[in-house]
Amino acid sequence: MRIAVIGSGSVGTGLTKSWSKLGHSIAIGSRSPGSGRIVGLVTEIGSGIEAATVAESAVGADIIVLAVPWSAAEVSIEALGDLTNRIIIDATNPFVKGLNLEIGHTDSGGEQVAKWATGAHVVKALNIVDARLLDGKKLNNREITIPICGNDPEAKKIxxxxxxxxxxxxxDAGKLEVSRLLEPLCLLMVKLSMKKTLGNEIGFRVLRD
Ligand SMILES: NC(=O)c1ccc[n+]([C@@H]2O[C@H](COP(=O)([O-])OP(=O)(O)OC[C@H]3O[C@@H](n4cnc5c(N)ncnc54)[C@H](OP(=O)(O)O)[C@@H]3O)[C@@H](O)[C@H]2O)c1
Structure with a gap:
């Protein structure tokens, strides 16, 4: 698949490395695709990767991943242009200063992203996994659970x-509205990860038979 990853930080880099190893072609959408840092990143990761402006990265992409700070989500979506019928993975968390959620209870970042990205199929996903574990690392021999939610069944399947x-x-946790629950869950994980006793590598797992 051709995947546009918007943001070249911890999440963007982690996903780019892992998906490129699996043979996907990645365009990193960056504010400064020609900078030494991004050119170095593309060289380090190797074939199947390119860096482009945010708008260019999405051209021909099957999936667009939003991996920017919450404060930059709206402007990044605006830069992507017309998103009608495009699939967007929203990996952001609407955190504001002091590790608080800007939105909650009756709205969510995921739903807000869907309002900004008019006509797109937004799937909230990958917002509750530490970027250092995006290589699919197992913890205690078990895969980490990634809950996803969204309103378009086909987009969720992909x-x-x-x-x-x-x-x-x-x-599959349900409709996009479930972002209201997935975003606070990330906050819990961040707070737990700050407890030194738990170590750096933690994640949630839904146990079932
Ligand atoms: N870190 C985690 O473990 C983790 C896990 C799950 C979800 N998340 C969520 O994923 C999103 C990205 O997190 P991250 O840790 O990857 O963040 P990060 O390391 O700070 O990287 C964010 C990237 O977004 C781009 N960006 C665009 N506009 C920006 C702006 N105004 N200010 C700063 N960066 C801007 C930058 O790439 P360019 O310079 O190339 O434009 C930057 O490298 C956040 O919403 C976060 O809550 C994080």
Whole structure:
């Protein structure tokens, strides 16, 4: 698949490395695709990768991944242009200063992204996994669970396959509105990961028979 990854930070780099190893072609959508840092990143990761402006990266992409800080989500979506019928993975969390959620209870970042990205099929996913584990690392011999949600069943199926390929355990949590629950769950994970006793590598797993 051709995947546009918007943002070249921890999440963008982690996903780019892992999906490119699986043979997907990645365009990193960056504010500065010609910078030394991004050119170095593309060289380091190797074939199947290119860097482009945010708008160019999405041209011909099957999937667009939003991996930018919440404060940059709206402007990044605007830069992507017409998103009608495009599939967007929203990996962001609407965090604001002091590790708080900007939106919650009656709205969510995922739903807000869908409002900004008019006509797109938004799937909330990958927002509750530490970027350092995006190679699908197993914890205690078990895959980390990645809950996803969205309103378009076909888009969710495509996204679920891409995330399963990474080595995760995907659960369809329902409609996009479930982002209201998935975003606070990330906050819990961040707070737990700050407890030194738990170590750096933690993730959630839904146990079942
Ligand atoms: N870190 C995690 O473990 C983790 C896990 C799950 C979800 N998330 C969520 O995923 C999103 C990205 O997290 P991250 O840790 O990858 O962030 P990050 O390391 O800070 O990287 C974000 C990237 O977004 C791009 N960007 C665009 N506009 C920006 C702006 N105004 N200010 C700063 N960067 C801007 C930058 O790439 P260019 O310079 O190339 O444009 C930057 O490298 C966040 O919403 C976060 O909550 C993070």
């Amino acid at each position: 996204v679920a396959n891409l995330i399963t390929e990474l080595g995760f355990d995907v659960i």
